[in-house]
Amino acid sequence: MTTRRPTSPLHPYAGRFDVHATMPEQPVSREQILDELRQMSTEEDIKGDTGRVSGSIYSGDHDHYHFQVEAFGYFGHANVLQRDMYPSATKMEAEIIAMTADILHGDENTAGLVTSGGTESLVTAMLAYREWGRNTLGKARPQIIMPVTAHPAHSKAFHWFDIDAVIAPVDENQKVDLDFVRANINENTVALVGSAGTYPHGVIDPIPELGQIALEHGLGLHVDGCLGGWILAWAKDLGYEHTPFDLSVPGVTSISADTHKYGYALKGSSVLLFRPKELRREQYLLIDSWPGGAYASPGMGGSRSGGLISATWASLLSFGKAGYRAAAKDIFRTADEIRAAVVSHPELELVGDSLWNIAFTATKESQMDIFHVNDGLADLGWRMNGLQFPAALHFCVTRPNTRPGVTEDFARDLAKAVSYAQNPPNPMPRSGAMYGAGGAARPERDQLAKASADRLDAIHEVGPLS
DSSP states (O other): OOOOOOOOBTTTTTSSBBBBBSSSSOOOHHHHHHHHHHHHHHHHHHHHHHHOOSSSSOOOOHHHHHHHHHHHHHHHHOOOOOOOTTTTTHHHHHHHHHHHHHHTOOOOOOEEEEEESHHHHHHHHHHHHHHHHHTSSOSSSSSSEEEEEHHHHHHEEEEEHHOOOEEEOOOSSSSSSSHHHTTTTTTEEEEEEEBBBBBTTTOOHHHHHHHHHHHHTEEEEEETTTTTTHTTTTTTGTTTTOOSSSTTTTTEEEEEOOOTTTTTTSSSSSEEESTTTTHHHTTTTEEEOOOOEEEEHHHOOSSOOOHHHHHHHHHHHHHHHHHHHHHHHHHHHHHHHHHHHTTTTTTEEESSSOOOEEEEEEEETOOOOOOHHHHHHHHHHBBOEEEEETTEEEEEEOOOGGGGGGGHHHHHHHHHHHHHHHHHSSOOOSOOOTTTSSOOOOOHHHHHHHHHHHHHHHHHSSSSOO
């Protein structure tokens, strides 16, 4: 029999639904399974659907979700490794790559991969540069230079693939320090990294200048557009100027862009583009001595469901360029209104110059802790993202935030949160800077590793034991 267990913050359903600590002896009815899923999803979607969440939920359109789920269903069972059985995967995957290359100004020498998300796109790019450095440039210890603001998935690649990394500081505008980059190129450097835009502040690194440095030294340049690629692509069409960042920039040799963010596809979809095409081949794997047959793999994945490919393909086609421009217009307008609400408070100041990911902190003169502001907003139902170095918050604007009344509510509640922060009930705020935790409190540095590992353990457990 299944056991009912006490609830915990990570397991709120333990006292409500059966906890399956072991496989049930008898089948559970489909009706019961679907009812439990329906209850959980309906309740958990409420917060995101209100428009009071920064980032995380990019579409918010449940009709669009249902459309994609239908598209997923046609090929959810299909293993696209078997292209002789499912040639439709070649059509759809190639067209996803081609459409992404189109909006990011690729050319006939551009190739790509569809990956499971931003992390896979970034680690794949880093692996390609390691292999290119070893195989083409003859560098035994390839080195990559990236800004401190670049996504930690790059660091995951450096750790996994034994790549030497040089971490560049940023300037007062949170953009990579070009002088540092130039000064730290050496005989082992194979590639540079820039972001468009950065997760913390949404800023675009000086990609044209990084491109020139890359060309001067014969290096690769990866642009992490996982967050910004599918929203910044429409900015200039809508009258918003920004730093050039895509494959139109000389020196850019790869770029990643998550279709599951501002492409509004289901989670588990990203695109990685290479220019020249030959760079994609650097991370191919061929094993010709396996008894199971000659094995050739184009990327990290082996067996993959055709469902995500068909759903992503359907999402892109259902919007078209006109649909994406309209969504981007609403997002940039909303971001303008969020920015205006922030700068209306002399106690607050902006961090960076993002068009859609509005980062802000407390001024020194205010003597406020920005996380007290976050506490005040959280008490009023908002979920911001906490940042560090410097301590700040960001509001990454997505489609749910563009709904009528959201920005007016934010302006009103931000004023209340600032008042709260000026006279907080406790000197220490409840919240802090923890990625993926909605501004949850950050443990002290000496406790951070254990606390983080404990949490990662806990989210993989079925529930408390007593």
